[in-house]
Amino acid sequence: MTDDDEVPVPLPDEIDSEPPSIEEIVVDGEVEPDQIYNGDCLELLKALPDGSVQSIITSPPYNIGKSYETNSPMEEYLEEHRKVIEECYRVLTDEGSIFWQVAVTTRDGHHYPLDVKFFPIFEETGFVPRNRIIWPKSHGLHGRIRFSCRHETMLWFTKTEDHYFNVDPVRIPQKWPNKKSYQGDNKGEVTSNPDGKNPGDVWDIGHVKWNHEEQTLHEAQFPEDLVERALLSTSREGDLVLDPYAGSATVPVVAQDNDRHFLGAEKEYKYWKIAQLRLAGVPDKNGNYANLKLLREAGRENSSEYGYHRRPAEPQEAEEGQKTLADLSED
Numbered sequence: 001m002t003d004d005d006e007v008p009v010p011l012p013d014e015i016d017s018e019p020p021s022i023e024e025i026v027v028d029g030e031v032e033p034d035q036i037y038n039g040d041c042l043e044l045l046k047a048l049p050d051g052s053v054q055s056i057i058t059s060p061p062y063n064i065g066k067s068y069e070t071n072s073p074m075e076e077y078l079e080e081h082r083k084v085i086e087e088c089y090r091v092l093t094d095e096g097s098i099f100w101q102v103a104v105t106t107r108d109g110h111h112y113p114l115d116v117k118f119f120p121i122f123e124e125t126g127f128v129p130r131n132r133i134i135w136p137k138s139h140g141l142h143g144r145i146r147f148s149c150r151h152e153t154m155l156w157f158t159k160t161e162d163h164y165f166n167v168d169p170v171r172i173p174q175k176w177p178n179k180k181s182y183q184g185d186n187k188g189e190v191t192s193n194p195d196g197k198n199p200g201d202v203w204d205i206g207h208v209k210w211n212h213e214e215q216t217l218h219e220a221q222f223p224e225d226l227v228e229r230a231l232l233s234t235s236r237e238g239d240l241v242l243d244p245y246a247g248s249a250t251v252p253v254v255a256q257d258n259d260r261h262f263l264g265a266e267k268e269y270k271y272w273k274i275a276q277l278r279l280a281g282v283p284d285k286n287g288n289y290a291n292l293k294l295l296r297e298a299g300r301e302n303s304s305e306y307g308y309h310r311r312p313a314e315p316q317e318a319e320e321g322q323k324t325l326a327d328l329s330e331d
């Protein structure tokens with residue numbers, strides 16, 4: 001447990017600064033939920049009972065040299081994750097789902113969409129493919145030898161054919177809500193579902209970038225709204241939701257806000273601490289919250305001062321071979 005980040009993350013007295021051990025998370029073979037393990041996700045996964053988790057929603061390291069990851073050869077990276085994916089399969093309920101959100105990595109100027117690389121691993125593990133969700137983005141590195149990449153993806157697989165899926169809590173407004181049938185028995189009746197439509201597989205939800213309302217010091221946070229759609233459609237109240245790469249705890253925060261139980265693993269202590277702060281709903285010195293629900297309840301969504309232990313405004317110097325958000329080009 002180290003705390004060597006240049007942006008200190010002090011925890012208030014009411015938050016225990018000692019992360020739980022595996023023995024405190026799985027007691028006599030039973031899960032004690034609503035905790036985040038500060039360590040390797042494979043250790044946590046191996047300790048979890050079979051069929052104990054309803055939904056896994058996660059974004060693993062992309063292997064692009066961010067501060068929390070090593071830049072491994074592709075095959076090595078994929079094989080490491082195969083072990084995690086196999087454990088995820090074991091711990092899911094028969095009705096369970098996994099969402100695996102990734103982007104692309106470049107090697108020697110070549111473009112590798114990570115979902116394409118991961119897809120066969122999920123199939124070989126026995127997962128049933130459900131959707132390849134496109135998550136568009138309006139910003140990013142500028143391509144010099146190709147079109148600039150402007151989307152990420154989220155693969156959705158289920159453990160079996162009999163998966164739980166409820167689209168009702170995640171319906172979006174109809175494009176033509178008052179359109180009426182012009183012939184037949186239903187002539188004159190509204191043709192579309194008044195409760196809204198299925199949101200489809202292109203999820204145009206804003207990314208967490210510099211100055212985003214949710215931004216913490218984590219450099220690869222995904223937005224609560226993206227997680228909420230996956231969580232609400234594949235789990236019920238009281239179910240257990242897991243993020244093996246929890247980061248700043250976006251998935252646990254959304255689970256908690258929606259009356260689900262959560263578990264997470266995060267190897268970096270500084271992110272584990274941010275997670276505790278977000279989950280506790282403790283405001284920063286400006287009275288603002290990193291937890292979006294609390295932020296919105298406090299009417300702060302338009303504030304320019306929100307944020308919570310945010311990253312320094314100036315991106316840090318990149319290590320050799322490491323990319324930062326300051327990089328202007330993919331190659």
Ligand SMILES: C[S@@+](CC[C@H](N)C(=O)[O-])C[C@H]1O[C@@H](n2cnc3c(N)ncnc32)[C@H](O)[C@@H]1O
Pocket residue numbers: 039040041042058059060061062068069218220221222223244245246247248249250251265266267268271
């Ligand atoms: C892409 S980020 C996830 C960010 C998260 N979705 C959020 O919204 O904050 C991946 C995270 O996985 C963590 N990580 C990488 N390898 C890990 C491992 N083997 N076990 C646990 N955490 C790991 C990294 O430290 C990083 O915080």
